[in-house]
Amino acid sequence: MGGGFVRIGVTVFPGSNCDQDALHAVELMGAEPVALWHADTDLKGSDAVIVPGGFSYGDYLRPGAIARFAAVMGSLEEFARDGGPVIGICNGFQVLCEAHLLPGALLQNTHMRFACDRVKVRVETTQTPWTSGCEVGEELTLPIAHNEGNYFADAETLARLEDEDRVVLRYLDNPNGSANDIAGVCSENRNVVGVMPHPERVSDPVLGSDEGLRILRSVLAGARV
Amino acid sequence: MNIQETYSALGLSDSEYDRILELLGRAPNFLELSLFSVMWSEHCGYKNSRPLLRRFPNDGPRVLQGPGENAGVVEVGDGWALAFKVESHNHPSAVEPYEGAATGVGGIIRDILAMGARPVALLDSLRFGPLDEERNRYLFREVVRGIGGYGNAVGVPTVGGEVEFSPAYSGNPLVNAMCVGLIRTEDLMRSRATGEGNLVVLLGSKTGRDGIHGATFASDELSEESESRRSNVQVGDPFAEKMLIECCLKLLERDLLVSLQDLGAAGITSSASEMAASGGVGIDIEVDLVPRREGGMEPFEAMISESQERMLAVIPPEDEEEVLALAERYGIGGTVVGRVADHGDLRVIVDGEVVGSVPVEYLADAPVYERDLIRPGYLDEVQKLDLDALPEPDDLNEVLLKMLAHPNLRSRRSIYGQYDHEVGTNTVVRPGADAAVMRIKGTNRGFAMTTDGRGRHCYLDSRGGGAATVAEAYRNLSCVGAEPIALTNCLNFGSPEKPDGYYQLAECIEGISEACEAFGVPVVSGNVSLYNETARGPIYPTPVVGMVGMLEDVTRHATAAFKREGDWVLVIGTHTGSLEGSEYLEIVHKKVAGRPQNVDLDEEKKLADLVRRLVSDGIVDTAHDVSGGGIAVACAEMAITGGTGVRLFDEVENRLMYEGRRADEVLFGEPGGSYIVAVPNERFDDLREALVGFSYDEIGHTGGDRVEIGDLVNLSLGDLRGAYERDLFGIPGEVVGGTEPVG
Numbered sequence: 001m002g003g004g005f006v007r008i009g010v011t012v013f014p015g016s017n018c019d020q021d022a023l024h025a026v027e028l029m030g031a032e033p034v035a036l037w038h039a040d041t042d043l044k045g046s047d048a049v050i051v052p053g054g055f056s057y058g059d060y061l062r063p064g065a066i067a068r069f070a071a072v073m074g075s076l077e078e079f080a081r082d083g084g085p086v087i088g089i090c091n092g093f094q095v096l097c098e099a100h101l102l103p104g105a106l107l108q109n110t111h112m113r114f115a116c117d118r119v120k121v122r123v124e125t126t127q128t129p130w131t132s133g134c135e136v137g138e139e140l141t142l143p144i145a146h147n148e149g150n151y152f153a154d155a156e157t158l159a160r161l162e163d164e165d166r167v168v169l170r171y172l173d174n175p176n177g178s179a180n181d182i183a184g185v186c187s188e189n190r191n192v193v194g195v196m197p198h199p200e201r202v203s204d205p206v207l208g209s210d211e212g213l214r215i216l217r218s219v220l221a222g223a224r225v
Numbered sequence: 226m227n228i229q230e231t232y233s234a235l236g237l238s239d240s241e242y243d244r245i246l247e248l249l250g251r252a253p254n255f256l257e258l259s260l261f262s263v264m265w266s267e268h269c270g271y272k273n274s275r276p277l278l279r280r281f282p283n284d285g286p287r288v289l290q291g292p293g294e295n296a297g298v299v300e301v302g303d304g305w306a307l308a309f310k311v312e313s314h315n316h317p318s319a320v321e322p323y324e325g326a327a328t329g330v331g332g333i334i335r336d337i338l339a340m341g342a343r344p345v346a347l348l349d350s351l352r353f354g355p356l357d358e359e360r361n362r363y364l365f366r367e368v369v370r371g372i373g374g375y376g377n378a379v380g381v382p383t384v385g386g387e388v389e390f391s392p393a394y395s396g397n398p399l400v401n402a403m404c405v406g407l408i409r410t411e412d413l414m415r416s417r418a419t420g421e422g423n424l425v426v427l428l429g430s431k432t433g434r435d436g437i438h439g440a441t442f443a444s445d446e447l448s449e450e451s452e453s454r455r456s457n458v459q460v461g462d463p464f465a466e467k468m469l470i471e472c473c474l475k476l477l478e479r480d481l482l483v484s485l486q487d488l489g490a491a492g493i494t495s496s497a498s499e500m501a502a503s504g505g506v507g508i509d510i511e512v513d514l515v516p517r518r519e520g521g522m523e524p525f526e527a528m529i530s531e532s533q534e535r536m537l538a539v540i541p542p543e544d545e546e547e548v549l550a551l552a553e554r555y556g557i558g559g560t561v562v563g564r565v566a567d568h569g570d571l572r573v574i575v576d577g578e579v580v581g582s583v584p585v586e587y588l589a590d591a592p593v594y595e596r597d598l599i600r601p602g603y604l605d606e607v608q609k610l611d612l613d614a615l616p617e618p619d620d621l622n623e624v625l626l627k628m629l630a631h632p633n634l635r636s637r638r639s640i641y642g643q644y645d646h647e648v649g650t651n652t653v654v655r656p657g658a659d660a661a662v663m664r665i666k667g668t669n670r671g672f673a674m675t676t677d678g679r680g681r682h683c684y685l686d687s688r689g690g691g692a693a694t695v696a697e698a699y700r701n702l703s704c705v706g707a708e709p710i711a712l713t714n715c716l717n718f719g720s721p722e723k724p725d726g727y728y729q730l731a732e733c734i735e736g737i738s739e740a741c742e743a744f745g746v747p748v749v750s751g752n753v754s755l756y757n758e759t760a761r762g763p764i765y766p767t768p769v770v771g772m773v774g775m776l777e778d779v780t781r782h783a784t785a786a787f788k789r790e791g792d793w794v795l796v797i798g799t800h801t802g803s804l805e806g807s808e809y810l811e812i813v814h815k816k817v818a819g820r821p822q823n824v825d826l827d828e829e830k831k832l833a834d835l836v837r838r839l840v841s842d843g844i845v846d847t848a849h850d851v852s853g854g855g856i857a858v859a860c861a862e863m864a865i866t867g868g869t870g871v872r873l874f875d876e877v878e879n880r881l882m883y884e885g886r887r888a889d890e891v892l893f894g895e896p897g898g899s900y901i902v903a904v905p906n907e908r909f910d911d912l913r914e915a916l917v918g919f920s921y922d923e924i925g926h927t928g929g930d931r932v933e934i935g936d937l938v939n940l941s942l943g944d945l946r947g948a949y950e951r952d953l954f955g956i957p958g959e960v961v962g963g964t965e966p967v968g
Contacts, residue, residue: 014556015464017380021650024666053648055378058464114373114643145377145645201647206664206780208653 051092110177270591297749341414342406354395436531671779691736707774719763802894
């Protein structure tokens with residue numbers, strides 16, 4: 001890392017509701033949080049970007065379907081293509097899938113209910129900027145809160161994801177019907193990660209756990225500065 | 226339609242119409258009559274409850290705002306305050322459960338926002354008929370979906386609440402939503418309109434025909450025709466609400482507002498007239514400027530529409546541009562629709578012409594009805610209970626499993642699992658505990674909140690039940706280590722025009738007030754929902770209390786779950802409970818009868834304060850009050866949630882505690898003022914020292930994977946879980962939902 005803080009941007013769409021939580025978690029990571037307003041195209045020198053959870057544009061039409069057209073997304077796509085580390089959490093994962101920065105889609109949970117719980121996931125790969133500080137096989141307990149977290153991709157894509165070691169997190173006890181128990185995946189060039197669980201919600205010991213920092217802090221080691 | 230038919234259709238009585246004629250000195254036009262009809266409804270005007278509500282104590286050292294504003298506000302230290310209130314959405318939820326519940330959540334959030342506070346927590350108290358009826362299952366499922374659908378999207382965590390099932394609520398569910406907001410004390414906002422010439426700005430969604438006469442609808446009994454009044458139910462848009470919240474908080478941060486008020490029941494009419502009345506001014510509304518969602522709306526419709534996600538703000542004229550630009554940035558509507566005037570009237574203007582004008586003081590001056598207190602005849606019958614005639618069950622294991630599986634006692638996980646209870650990253654103690662605990666970022670402080678209601682108890686003994694409801698909330702906060710500071714309540718009752726309904730209302734208020742005085746916990750806000758009746762009769766009188774408390778060190782809190790093997794388990798307070806009016810009596814013997822023990826308020830406070838100190842001093846991290854289902858259910862819950870078994874009464878000397886008493890009374894009797902705590906051996910001496918002078922017993926130890934209570938109960942955690950963790954939304958099967966009340 002170079003001098004000064006690592007700057008981590010957090011996109012703010014209308015209806016994002018985990019943006020403040022993500023910004024707060026960035027502080028707890030020891031990095032500098034930067035809010036990225038949806039209508040601006042400037043990533044304000046971010047070294048990495050978090051696309052946070054929530055209900056961007058009310059989740060109307062389909063979760064993430066409208067957010068992908070927001071002005072900030074053009075710059076974000078460019079940033080991602082250039083290898084910048086990006087993580088989409090929950091609704092952010094849905095946005096990144098809609099934007100085709102990640103493969104697959106998130107369908108409604110098979111039990112047809114919103115699911116808010118703490119679940120166990122296993123880290124399947126450390127070959128991403130967001131899990132490089134973890135260990136393969138490491139188990140984390142992370143919060144989930146979603147109605148559409150059921151990861152879907154066609155058989156060919158799933159096989160590729162498995163072959164190319166692109167499943168990032170896997171549920172131990174599948175809470176939503178996801179294919180191959182997938183809780184998170186990464187892009188082909190591995191810098192874009194999407195996860196349904198919320199690492200930012202377990203970043204402060206006063207809330208009972210800071211295991212989420214295992215994921216978020218990973219990026220500090222490899223961030224471009 | 227002649228004039229009598231017109232005002233009757235609007236819900237006004239003959240005498241009320243005469244009073245309007247007298248006040249105005251002339252006949253009102255239809256628009257003006259509509260304004261009176263909504264403002265004089267029970268929902269807005271409290272005409273049956275106002276004299277009774279004066280009984281509540283409202284003062285306390287931490288109170289910054291008592292009743293009369295959008296929400297009560299209390300100080301919690303370090304310059305922070307909590308704004309909070311509970312409100313009902315019973316009638317809308319009875320006919321359109323998803324939207325009824327969703328807009329109930331949206332409405333209470335805006336009440337908190339109107340105080341200038343950021344809404345940070347939601348809780349819901351719910352009542353339904355038994356789940357073996359399809360209609361009740363539908364209402365339950367859709368209400369929970371509606372609460373989740375709105376709360377999850379708007380980004381305010383739902384951290385607590387409670388639910389009960391009884392035939393008394395069949396067809397008339399109760400949906401009470403509470404919201405808590407955080408605010409710096411210096412930023413407190415009020416709804417008082419001031420400054421002649423200041424602008425009235427309507428923020429948020431466009432106005433449609435939804436919710437026309439909703440307030441009037443909510444002030445009548447439910448009937449077959451209610452189903453046809455779905456158009457009285459508003460439709461919610463949590464996305465619009467989220468943007469409205471962020472916009473209003475930004476306006477407040479930039480100090481652009483003179484006052485702020487939410488639009489709830491009776492829409493612009495009630496908001497504008499209340500803002501004007503409290504500021505001692507008048508307001509002109511140019512109703513043709515109100516942005517409409519549909520064409521052809523009459524002025525009176527725009528004035529009383531209850532379209533959701535709207536706020537009314539008063540701003541200085543020079544800030545108009547900045548205010549409207551901010552509304553634009555957040556993608557919500559912002560329109561100047563009126564002005565503050567010096568004439569004291571609510572004037573409705575169309576194309577520059579006054580089409581209706583009523584002094585706001587008349588609108589605020591709903592008639593008041595005081596009635597005689599007549600003790601209901603049913604009480605003598607239901608309070609009779611001959612315990613000797615009650616057969617003692619042979620298999621107490623089976624009884625405990627049946628109790629734990631009953632919808633009134635079963636785990637609420639299948640409900641709160643549908644609510645985002647962690648968004649905002651402040652939730653320290655999550656749902657499923659005696660009370661929710663949240664931290665205040667940037668401080669060591671926290672606050673706790675709970676909602677409680679005891680309908681069956683209030684039905685059997687209204688005054689005792691009212692006091693017990695407050696005591697239950699006080700206990701729940703104490704268990705997590707919070708110092709209770711104030712409460713809000715929602716008074717859900719049947720028709721006050723019937724002697725039984727009025728008696729229950731008055732007596733519950735008396736009981737609540739006595740408990741508030743004894744505990745030093747003032748009532749700072751509230752809401753009244755009367756006319757909760759169907760063809761099957763009235764609901765149980767169900768005052769719901771939402772109480773908040775504070776923790777100086779949020780890390781010093783307790784939960785009910787057993788945390789270690791080998792902990793000492795103690796009961797603090799009395800361990801002799803009563804079966805009168807108990808869950809056991811209803812679930813196992815199908816009886817709603819008896820007279821539950823009266824709460825000894827002074828003793829109750831001493832014990833609860835003791836338990837709170839044990840927690841805040843760091844001696845105890847495991848505490849639970851003994852409530853519905855008695856000591857057996859309390860211990861089973863602690864074992865199941867902690868994943869650690871427990872052995873109670875396993876020694877000869879403490880078996881004496883129950884010998885000679887009915888086993889079912891020992892296990893399932895409800896003592897009130899009783900707590901189970903668990904401590905590891907190294908803190909046992911500290912605990913005993915702290916307990917000197919108090920009544921307590923050492924009753925056993927944690928450990929293993931079974932719950933064993935003397936020679937009465939011996940069950941594996943697996944079996945207990947199988948009963949307790951059943952999905953409340955599954956098909957009920959053998960589980961019976963409740964019993965018809967007697968009388």
